[in-house]
Amino acid sequence: MGKVQTMRVDRLLSSMGYGSRTEMARLAKAGGIVLDGAVLADVSLRIAVTPDLPQRMRVEDEALDPVAGMVILLNKPLGMTCSHKEAGPLVYDILPARWRRRDPAISTVGRLDKQTSGLLLMTDDGALLHRIISPKRHVRKVYSARxxxxxxxxxxxxxxSGRLMLEGEEKPLAPAQLEVVSATEALLTVTEGRYHQVRRMFAAVGNHVEALHREALGGLRLPEGMAPGAWRVLSEAEIGAIFD
Known part of the structure; x- marks a missing residue:
């Protein structure tokens, strides 16, 4: 078991986007921060940053947000961009506004283009993000294509075949699995994340993708009935399932 990190309360809450350290001190003096059922008035206090802290701390009478190291599963709607800077609706706009100020920042795990919907992960854990998207991990991604x-x-x-070359590239694609659903619908499982890969694969065999939806990433599937735009924080077991 690794060493548990400790942080000053004001620094912790500021890094989670609640406000400046001065604002957190003011909030604490007003009784707005509660830890283990008692008002915490001294924000210079160092506390252990453990996963159970959201169950133990309340800020302005609401449960503390998840601490650093969280993974969010989002059913990405059509028309939203996986970017911090582009114009138009962004996937980050779905999350609480203060989460845009978190440090470390929340980033998408790979990207789904504007016209692709479905399972998208977001995390503030950079090491985990790189593990998931690393070509060496061969994490499979399942897409439904119309x-x-x-x-x-x-x-x-x-x-x-493992021999398909995409236009403008010099390395063939890794083998991918196609499951035919109907004459114009299929499930495609890939283990790479090249630019617009699924759309370009179908273009290479003379077809065009009209609608694309990601259903699974590793052993993690989009929950049945989860509405577009809905999201939730994953448990440790669910995060582990990504690598199953």
Whole structure:
């Protein structure tokens, strides 16, 4: 078991986006910070930053936000961008406004383009993010694709061959698995994350993706019935399932 980090209360709350350290001191003096059922008036106090802190601390009569190291599962809606800076609706806009000020910052684990919906992870754990997206990990991603033209029957063999080259690239794609759902619908499982990969794969076999939705990442699936735009923080067991 690793060493438990301790932090001053004002620094902790400031890093979680609640406000400046001066504002946290003012809030504490007004009785707005409660730890283990008692008002915490001295924000210079160092406390252990443990996963159970949101169950033990309240800020302005609300449970503390998850501490650093969290992973968020979002059912990304269409029309939203996985960016901090682009114009238009951003996936970060769905989260509480103060989470935009967290340090370390929350980032998306890879990206889904504006016209792709489905399972998107977001985290403030940089090491975990890089583990998930690392080509060496071969974390599988399952996409549901609706196509403009009927499948010909040869796509599965081409995608599984490990020889398909995308336009403008010099390295062939790793083998991918195609499961036909109907004449114009398929599930595609890939282990890479190249730019617009699924759309370009179908383009390479003469088809066009009209709708694309990510259903799974590793052993983690989008919960049935989860509405577009809905999100939740994952448990340790669910985070572990990513690598199953």
């Amino acid at each position: 196509l403009a033209r009927p499948l010909t029957g040869r796509e599965g063999e081409v995608f599984a």
